[in-house]
Amino acid sequence: MAITQVGTTVEQGITYGFSKWCNQLFADGDWKPSELAKYSWCRWKDKYIGCCSATSTNIQSQQGAAVTQMLSYFNSSLSETSNNYVTHYNDDRIPTNEPYCFNILMYGRRGDQTLTSDCASNYRVITSCSDFQSLYVLVDKYQPAQSTISVNYPTARTVNCNNLQWANGGVYNTNNDAHAQWITVWTVFVIDEDNFFVTRGMAFPGNTPCMYDGVMGAAQYNLRPSNDLSISYGNRITESKWRYYYGDITNYQKTKHLLRWYKNGITGIEPQTWGDSKTGVYDVDDDVAIIMRSENAVYGNINIRYTYYLKSEEAVKNAIAYTGLRWKYQNGDTTHVYTPIIDDDGFITGYSTNPDAVTKLNDITDVTGNNISPLPPTPTPPSPTPGIWDDMPGAGSSIGALAGARCYICSKTDITNLKTWMSKTEADGGPPDGYDVLSSLISVMAFPIDMTPASSGPATPISFTGLKTSTDNQLANIAAALLSIANQVGATPITEIKTFTSTATAFPSAGNPFTIDLGTCDCPTFYSSDFPFVDYDASVELYIPFIGTMSLDTQTVMGKSLHAYMSVDPITGAIYAWCECTKDGSRVVVASGSGAFGVNTPITANQVGMAMAQIKNNAAQQRQTAIQSALTLGVGAFAGMDKNISSILSRNMTQAIGQRSANIAIATGRDYMDALSVGASQAAMTAIPNAIGANLNTGRANRQIAQANHNSITGSAGGSTADWSCSYTPYLKVITPDVHRAGEQYEHTYGIPTIQSGTLSSFSGLTFCANPDVSSISTATDQEKQQIFGLLSGGVYV
Amino acid sequence: MAVSVKFGTCNDAHNVIKKTATLGTAKSAELKQPTSVESPYFIVDSGSISNTDNYCQCSDFSRYYYIVSIDELPGHRKGVQCVCDVLKSFEASILALPVLVERNENTDQSYINDQSVTTYNRMITTYKGFSGNKLTKAADSADRYVILMA
Numbered sequence: 001m002a003i004t005q006v007g008t009t010v011e012q013g014i015t016y017g018f019s020k021w022c023n024q025l026f027a028d029g030d031w032k033p034s035e036l037a038k039y040s041w042c043r044w045k046d047k048y049i050g051c052c053s054a055t056s057t058n059i060q061s062q063q064g065a066a067v068t069q070m071l072s073y074f075n076s077s078l079s080e081t082s083n084n085y086v087t088h089y090n091d092d093r094i095p096t097n098e099p100y101c102f103n104i105l106m107y108g109r110r111g112d113q114t115l116t117s118d119c120a121s122n123y124r125v126i127t128s129c130s131d132f133q134s135l136y137v138l139v140d141k142y143q144p145a146q147s148t149i150s151v152n153y154p155t156a157r158t159v160n161c162n163n164l165q166w167a168n169g170g171v172y173n174t175n176n177d178a179h180a181q182w183i184t185v186w187t188v189f190v191i192d193e194d195n196f197f198v199t200r201g202m203a204f205p206g207n208t209p210c211m212y213d214g215v216m217g218a219a220q221y222n223l224r225p226s227n228d229l230s231i232s233y234g235n236r237i238t239e240s241k242w243r244y245y246y247g248d249i250t251n252y253q254k255t256k257h258l259l260r261w262y263k264n265g266i267t268g269i270e271p272q273t274w275g276d277s278k279t280g281v282y283d284v285d286d287d288v289a290i291i292m293r294s295e296n297a298v299y300g301n302i303n304i305r306y307t308y309y310l311k312s313e314e315a316v317k318n319a320i321a322y323t324g325l326r327w328k329y330q331n332g333d334t335t336h337v338y339t340p341i342i343d344d345d346g347f348i349t350g351y352s353t354n355p356d357a358v359t360k361l362n363d364i365t366d367v368t369g370n371n372i373s374p375l376p377p378t379p380t381p382p383s384p385t386p387g388i389w390d391d392m393p394g395a396g397s398s399i400g401a402l403a404g405a406r407c408y409i410c411s412k413t414d415i416t417n418l419k420t421w422m423s424k425t426e427a428d429g430g431p432p433d434g435y436d437v438l439s440s441l442i443s444v445m446a447f448p449i450d451m452t453p454a455s456s457g458p459a460t461p462i463s464f465t466g467l468k469t470s471t472d473n474q475l476a477n478i479a480a481a482l483l484s485i486a487n488q489v490g491a492t493p494i495t496e497i498k499t500f501t502s503t504a505t506a507f508p509s510a511g512n513p514f515t516i517d518l519g520t521c522d523c524p525t526f527y528s529s530d531f532p533f534v535d536y537d538a539s540v541e542l543y544i545p546f547i548g549t550m551s552l553d554t555q556t557v558m559g560k561s562l563h564a565y566m567s568v569d570p571i572t573g574a575i576y577a578w579c580e581c582t583k584d585g586s587r588v589v590v591a592s593g594s595g596a597f598g599v600n601t602p603i604t605a606n607q608v609g610m611a612m613a614q615i616k617n618n619a620a621q622q623r624q625t626a627i628q629s630a631l632t633l634g635v636g637a638f639a640g641m642d643k644n645i646s647s648i649l650s651r652n653m654t655q656a657i658g659q660r661s662a663n664i665a666i667a668t669g670r671d672y673m674d675a676l677s678v679g680a681s682q683a684a685m686t687a688i689p690n691a692i693g694a695n696l697n698t699g700r701a702n703r704q705i706a707q708a709n710h711n712s713i714t715g716s717a718g719g720s721t722a723d724w725s726c727s728y729t730p731y732l733k734v735i736t737p738d739v740h741r742a743g744e745q746y747e748h749t750y751g752i753p754t755i756q757s758g759t760l761s762s763f764s765g766l767t768f769c770a771n772p773d774v775s776s777i778s779t780a781t782d783q784e785k786q787q788i789f790g791l792l793s794g795g796v797y798v
Numbered sequence: 799m800a801v802s803v804k805f806g807t808c809n810d811a812h813n814v815i816k817k818t819a820t821l822g823t824a825k826s827a828e829l830k831q832p833t834s835v836e837s838p839y840f841i842v843d844s845g846s847i848s849n850t851d852n853y854c855q856c857s858d859f860s861r862y863y864y865i866v867s868i869d870e871l872p873g874h875r876k877g878v879q880c881v882c883d884v885l886k887s888f889e890a891s892i893l894a895l896p897v898l899v900e901r902n903e904n905t906d907q908s909y910i911n912d913q914s915v916t917t918y919n920r921m922i923t924t925y926k927g928f929s930g931n932k933l934t935k936a937a938d939s940a941d942r943y944v945i946l947m948a
Contacts, residue, residue, distance in 0.1 A: 447942040519929035564928055732926045738918040751901030753910040761893035765903030777891040779860065780884060783836055787884045788892060796885065797814045
């Protein structure tokens with residue numbers, strides 16, 4: 001659980017977000033300092049609270065000597081150096097950690113000085129502020145106290161946050177005593193996650209004198225060492241630091257936390273005990289006094305209250321500055337604006353009247369999200385729920401650096417509707433206020449063909465299954481919006497975006513490649529017995545849409561049946577095509593190529609380039625692995641393969657040669673997606689529809705043709721116009737020379753080239769011998785042998 | 799010196815090894831002196847040879863001959879000038895020769911480039927389509943966009 005914003009209110013032009021009632025937060029288990037710290041903007045260590053706090057010791061049930069004994073802790077000549085206060089207390093009650101403190105804003109009535117179980121139902125935590133820089137504290141001018149003792153103290157008003165006070169009652173205050181609603185500064189003093197106090201930082205109801213009213217209160221705890229205390233009756237100075245109200249104070253009751261509250265180890269503890277109904281002031285130093293008053297004389301009465309009393313203007317200024325807000329202080333006709341100095345660590349170090357003073361206050365634009373508490377640790381986001389993309393070889397991943405990434409196939413109409421939805425306010429059914437939808441959109445990929453199988457043949461398309469259903473994931477909002485849009489526009493209600501099943505071959509589910517079977521084509525041959533074979537002078541070219549033209553090796557393909565395929569990567573828009581033929585009983589890849597099939601328009605532009613580079617790098621590794629695996633399997637088809645294939649797709653050659661691997665592992669798996677760094681850069685709301693049109697006009701990719709046993713090229717032949725103006729039909733182009741056919745006489749009178757050895761009798765018809773050896777004709781004369789030689793060389797009929 | 803010669807006809811071309819000759823009975827013939835085995839001059843009675851004969855065989859020389867010319871001689875005799883048909887004369891030996899054939903009428907080796915083939919100054923281009931699926935240009939309403947979201 002966490003403290004979250006549940007609503008907003010607009011006051012004086014400033015919009016404030018607020019949480020549930022504090023008592024509800026406590027009941028839900030969210031009332032934790034780590035949660036409250038998320039809504040603070042600064043923290044501070046103040047000399048006035050630079051000490052350990054402690055719980056109180058309830059001495060209500062103790063009487064007489066026991067009380068005296070308890071109080072003897074204070075009665076002994078304790079000093080800061082000779083005695084260890086810690087050992088005099090119950091250690092389990094007295095933490096020795098120095099608390100850390102931070103300020104928050106609360107929204108509620110002004111009558112309470114401490115947040116207790118009694119009043120927690122009247123307060124909400126302020127979770128956001130649309131104009132935090134405009135908040136300031138208004139402090140009245142410094143005035144001397146009305147007393148016979150020249151103790152000067154300024155008076156202060158309740159924090160006047162830009163005149164946020166409004167009429168009594170209101171929807172947030174069900175208290176019929178008509179307390180006014182205020183947005184006030186509260187201070188959280190934290191010992192640990194379970195021991196902390198939330199108290200008013202600057203609450204001075206009515207016209208009480210200025211005092212830094214440090215009360216301690218937490219839900220279900222009502223520790224109130226502080227109270228407003230009027231010393232208008234005056235006081236008188238005695239020899240000791242105690243100044244008494246009524247006569248000499250002979251006994252007293254003190255709560256340990258008070259002593260511990262103000263400076264760790266106060267010196268000069270009054271050795272006497274309070275008497276009944278006594279009021280006194282203990283001057284701690286020049287800046288602070290502790291005012292104590294007992295309301296009744298009964299021992300154990302916990303209504304003994306103590307208050308820090310800021311005696312000097314400087315002390316007051318510091319105390320106000322520690323709210324972390326600017327404040328205005330009027331002295332006569334002069335108004336001074338003071339700016340708290342907040343360092344890089346979020347600590348308030350003082351204040352300044354210089355409007356140009358360097359302070360981190362200027363970097364705070366919102367109250368929300370400034371988690372500055374040194375402890376406990378910052379709440380961590382919940383672990384992402386493994387999504388449907390996990391363990392899938394295809395697109396999308398819910399883990400890794402790109403947790404939550406999804407791919408959605410849609411039409412142009414869907415995108416336009418999405419834009420419409422994005423431009424709406426939350427009240428009109430749009431995205432949540434303050435949520436930047438575009439920050440979740442990485443890119444839009446446009447394809448030239450319908451990515452459904454109906455129009456693209458019995459392919460094995462990608463299954464974009466599953467809308468992420470986590471309510472904590474903003475993607476779910478977008479996905480739900482798409483779903484909603486689809487339903488609203490009258491499309492068939494869908495529970496998932498496009499799940500396909502293949503009728504040809506069963507493929508694994510989500511993430512598989514989009515493979516298009518282009519079919520077969522028989523490469524003709526011009527050889528016949530009627531005229532000489534001239535295929536060796538022919539050329540064969542293969543055209544595959546979006547890949548371009550590839551030259552094929554004539555000798556390999558002439559007379560063979562060619563089978564072409566295309567695989568599409570819907571994530572990167574890359575396409576990989578190849579052509580096979582059967583030779584000597586084996587299927588041989590005779591050509592392959594890659595190109596740009598989809599045109600990608602980045603939305604978060606500053607991430608796409610890096611993202612695509614990462615995809616290609618990872619894909620190259622995948623391809624290398626696949627090739628190596630193929631080679632180890634003795635796949636002869638890849639012998640002599642052009643290693644410079646720049647396709648970003650790999651091939652899963654888990655099947656033996658002769659069988660095409662049905663699973664063309666397009667590099668869209670989570671390994672590549674993990675490399676993507678999802679960032680967000682604000683783009684114009686008009687980017688998407690305009691980009692859809694603009695991306696269709698991108699230029700051609702580079703083409704590279706390599707001649708090899710089979711050839712590969714990269715690039716795309718299309719994509720330069722809005723319609724991808726290129727042929728959508730693959731074809732085979734065979735170019736042969738037009739031969740002058742001499743008929744049968746050619747062979748009979750001229751013969752056909754051959755390089756064959758054997759006895760002459762094994763040949764028939766016209767035969768030309770190369771340099772015949774006639775020496776074995778022993779009965780012929782030399783002249784006759786020469787004649788025989790000439791006849792055999794010139795052609796004889798056998 | 800008298801030799802035995804058979805006269806007749808043979809219609810095969812000179813570069814045919816397995817000639818078919820039609821020869822008569824052996825006739826006695828005198829040799830003109832001097833004469834060679836390759837190009838002998840036979841003198842025979844007029845009745846031994848016909849003026850249409852173009853081929854003969856001399857068993858004494860173990861050769862076959864083309865008749866080059868036939869001369870009328872006094873005393874009712876004819877002179878026959880011959881030249882040796884080496885292919886027929888040594889047919890068995892020739893046919894038994896181990897040879898390397900460069901060109902042959904009936905070879906099955908059709909892939910050797912024949913530089914002698916005459917081609918026109920034009921190319922024949924043939925287009926053949928594939929039997930499989932055709933890519934269809936997508937309409938705007940088609941699902942042809944993929945949104946990548948984070």
